Amino acid sequence: MYKIIQELLHFGLIRPSDSPYAAPALLVAKHDGTWSMVVDYKKLNNITIKDNHPLPNMEQAMQLLGDGHKVFSKLYMKSGFWQIPIKEEDKFKIAFITPDGLFEWNVLAQGLKNSPSSFQRVMTDILSTCRQFSLVYIDDIVVYSHSFEEHLNHLTQVLSALSKHNFQLNPVKCSIFHQQIDYLSHTISKHGVKPTNEKIQAIIKLRQPTKLSETNKFLGALSWYRKFIPKFATIPIPIHAVKNLTKTNRHKFEWGASQSQTFSQLKQLLITSPLFLDFPDDNYSVILTTDASEIGIDGTLQQNINGEIKNLYYHSQVTSSTQRRYDAIELKALAIWLCFQRMRSYLLEYNIEKIIHIKDQQNCLADYLSRHPIQNDEEIFDEDYGISMLFQGELPETVRAPVNHSPIIDAVVTRSKMKQIKQQQNENDKITPAAVNDISSSSSKDKIEHSNKSPSHLITSNNFNITQIKLEQ
Numbered sequence: 001m002y003k004i005i006q007e008l009l010h011f012g013l014i015r016p017s018d019s020p021y022a023a024p025a026l027l028v029a030k031h032d033g034t035w036s037m038v039v040d041y042k043k044l045n046n047i048t049i050k051d052n053h054p055l056p057n058m059e060q061a062m063q064l065l066g067d068g069h070k071v072f073s074k075l076y077m078k079s080g081f082w083q084i085p086i087k088e089e090d091k092f093k094i095a096f097i098t099p100d101g102l103f104e105w106n107v108l109a110q111g112l113k114n115s116p117s118s119f120q121r122v123m124t125d126i127l128s129t130c131r132q133f134s135l136v137y138i139d140d141i142v143v144y145s146h147s148f149e150e151h152l153n154h155l156t157q158v159l160s161a162l163s164k165h166n167f168q169l170n171p172v173k174c175s176i177f178h179q180q181i182d183y184l185s186h187t188i189s190k191h192g193v194k195p196t197n198e199k200i201q202a203i204i205k206l207r208q209p210t211k212l213s214e215t216n217k218f219l220g221a222l223s224w225y226r227k228f229i230p231k232f233a234t235i236p237i238p239i240h241a242v243k244n245l246t247k248t249n250r251h252k253f254e255w256g257a258s259q260s261q262t263f264s265q266l267k268q269l270l271i272t273s274p275l276f277l278d279f280p281d282d283n284y285s286v287i288l289t290t291d292a293s294e295i296g297i298d299g300t301l302q303q304n305i306n307g308e309i310k311n312l313y314y315h316s317q318v319t320s321s322t323q324r325r326y327d328a329i330e331l332k333a334l335a336i337w338l339c340f341q342r343m344r345s346y347l348l349e350y351n352i353e354k355i356i357h358i359k360d361q362q363n364c365l366a367d368y369l370s371r372h373p374i375q376n377d378e379e380i381f382d383e384d385y386g387i388s389m390l391f392q393g394e395l396p397e398t399v400r401a402p403v404n405h406s407p408i409i410d411a412v413v414t415r416s417k418m419k420q421i422k423q424q425q426n427e428n429d430k431i432t433p434a435a436v437n438d439i440s441s442s443s444s445k446d447k448i449e450h451s452n453k454s455p456s457h458l459i460t461s462n463n464f465n466i467t468q469i470k471l472e473q
Contacts (some may be wrong), residue, residue, distance in 0.1 A: 001025070001027055001037065001098055001099060001100065002099075002100055004027075004035070004036075004037045005037075005098060005100055005103065008103075009103075012106060013082055013105065013106055013107050014103045014104065014105055014106060015091075015103065015104060015106060016101060016102070016103055017091075017092065017095040017102045017103050017104035018102070019091075019092035019093070019095035019102065019104055020092075021044070021092065021093060021094075021095050022095055022096065022097035022102055023039050023040055023041050023043070023044060023094070023095065023096045023097070024039070024040050024096070024097060025037055025038070025039045025040075025096045025097065025098045026038060026039075026040065038110065038111060039094075039096040039109065039110075039111050040111070041094070041109075041111045041112055041113070044093065044094070044112070044113075045112065045113035048112075048113045048114060050113065050114065050117075051113075051114040051117040051118060051121075052117070053117040053118070053120055053121045054117075054120075055116065055117070055120055055137065055138070056135065056136070056137050057345060058184055059313075059345045059346070060345045061135055061137065061184070062186065062188065062193050062279075063279065063280060063345065063346070064135055064144075065135065065142065065144050065183070065188050065193075066188075066190075066192070066193075066279025066280070067279065068146060068190065069144040069145060069146055069190060070145070070146055070147065070179060070190045071144070071145045071146070071147065071148055071150075071151040071177060071178070071179065072142060072143070072144050072145075072178050072179070072180065072181040072188070073142070073143040073151065073155055073174075073175065073176040073177060073178065073181075074140065074141070074142050074143075074174065074175050074176075074178075074181045074182075074183060075140075075141040075142075075143070075158070075159075075162075075169050075174050075176075076139060076140060076141075076169060076170045076173035076174055077139035077140075077141070077167065077168070077169060077170065078168045078169055078170040079170075080119060080123075080138065080139030081107065081108040081109065081110055081115055081119055081139075082107045082108065083107070083166075083167055083168065084107060084108040084118065084119060084122060085106065085107055085108075086105055086106060086107060086108060086109075091104045091105065091106065092104060094109050094112065116138055119138055119139070120136070120137075120138055123136045123138070123139075123141075124136055126161055126162065126165050126167070127141070127158060127161055127162075129157070129161065130143075130154070130157050130158050130161060133145060133150075133154040133157075134154070134158050137184065140183065140184075141158065142181065142183055143155050143158050148177070151177065155176065182196045182198075185199050185224060191278075192276055192277055192278045192279055193276075193277050193279070194228070194275050194276045194277070195225045195228065195270075195275050199221070199224075199225075200225075200270050200275075202221070203218070203221045203222065203267070203270060204267055204270060204271070206218055206221070208255065208260060208263055209255065209263075210253070210255070211253055212242075212253060215239060215242060218239075218263075219236060219239060219240075222236070222266060222270075225270075225275065226314070226315075226316070227277065227313055227314055227315065228273070228275040228276070228277060228314065229269055229273060229275070229314060230298065230300060230314045230316070231296075231298045231314075231316050232314065232316050233296050233298070233316035233317045233318050234295055234296045234298075234316065234318065235262065235265065235266060235269075236262055236266060237262075237295075237318065238258040238259050238261075238262045239259050239262055239263065240318070241259075242254060242255060242259060276311075277311055277312060277313065278303070278310035278311060278312060279312075280303060280312050280346055281303060281305060281310075284303050284304070284305050285303070285304075285350070285353065286301055286302065286303050286312065286346065286347065286350060287301070287302045287303065287304065288300070288301050288336075288339060288340075288343070288347070289302070290332070290335040290336050290339055291335065292328075292331035292332050292334065292335040293319075293331070294319060294324045294331070295318065295319065296316060296317060296318045296319055297316065297317060297319065297331065297334060297335035297338060297339075298314070298315065298316035298317075298335070299314070299315045299316070299335060299336075299338075299339035299342075299343070300313075300314055301313040301314075301315075301339075301343050301346055301347075312346060313342075313343050313346060315338070315339050315342045315343065317338065319331070319334075
């Protein structure tokens with residue numbers, strides 16, 4: 001600790017303090033065997049107003065790096081946070097205590113609640129003129145281009161912008177003019193994206209868990225790559241059972257034969273499965289295939305490009321105790337809604353062209369989707385079209401004005417209406433299941449095909465009377 005403090009003082013990163021505040025400092029071991037000092041700012045963070053400047057969405061970032069780009073460079077900032085000065089009047093707030101005294105930072109400290117957002121804002125502003133060919137994720141910068149000559153020009157502009165503001169890079173961690181790069185634990189090339197070999201090998205080398213923390217570490221590492229594995233969520237159910245058991249009895253950890261078998265199966269998937277996803281092509285429609293059962297739901301997003309199926313994304317999750325009590329149609333609707341939420345960055349601006357159900361007896365899908373609670377965003381229920389839509393900010397003209405499209409979902413039957421129909425059928429003793437729209441059972445699959453992206457057509461008609469539906473409720 002003393003050696004680290006002296007180095008920080010020598011470079012002017014900290015200074016002695018007489019602040020009334022004192023966050024505890026401690027040492028943590030690094031991967032290379034050296035030690036790093038960290039400060040526990042938990043109490044300060046609890047009373048700090050959150051800076052809501054966004055970090056880049058990882059899925060959108062991956063898509064940006066696609067689109068036919070062939071040359072990549074990755075730049076890494078040298079102690080990025082320490083290149084941002086702290087206002088003089090705020091330095092006393094981030095004082096920390098060590099066995100050698102009380103000190104305060106002259107630069108942006110790690111561990112503060114708003115350090116990532118503040119640093120991201122600075123870097124985004126500095127490279128605002130390079131946003132068409134560069135991507136910043138905190139202290140990682142990726143420059144991407146279609147050709148060597150274009151990349152040389154792009155890289156020059158990025159380096160000039162950093163030099164203008166006196167920012168320094170770590171040359172050891174920088175890599176330039178590559179056909180593929182490792183970024184955010186993914187390997188990216190012009191062909192698509194896959195997990196990095198380093199991360200996969202680290203997971204494979206993990207030993208069977210003997211306590212809850214090791215179980216969480218294993219599942220957490222795997223979940224980072226769940227989008228590469230179809231039906232991933234239902235595979236580790238035996239291991240999740242161990243976690244759930246430990247929640248009620250923290251000292252009870254039962255790892256049996258089923259857990260060992262699942263542990264080996266998951267590792268084998270990382271070796272044998274084609275862990276690779278293609279980049280989406282906006283010139284082609286996308287196909288979302290969903291499946292649902294009492295155990296879990298899953299969905300696959302694909303594109304058919306000249307007869308070749310391209311896999312874009314896999315999503316799956318285990319159903320909750322409440323969701324297991326859903327009817328088959330509700331499970332199917334839940335699967336579609338959850339897949340839309342997870343794959344939103346891939347599906348934005350697409351029109352729904354086809355919804356295909358394998359025949360059954362009832363259809364309450366549209367009614368369920370229109371009333372499912374919306375999270376984090378504003379819900380707009382369009383009474384002319386009977387669909388729930390998510391928008392932020394001012395509504396575009398295409399939403400304000402009616403659009404006369406041919407109906408895609410006809411004769412929607414709500415659950416209330418279905419009950420009325422059943423009662424009438426029972427009274428007349430004439431039950432005719434074929435008279436009702438078709439739905440899929442919980443073990444069958446739905447396919448939703450989206451046409452090419454078109455900003456001028458954002459909504460389509462569902463062709464049912466919203467007033468009648470309200471009366472039925």
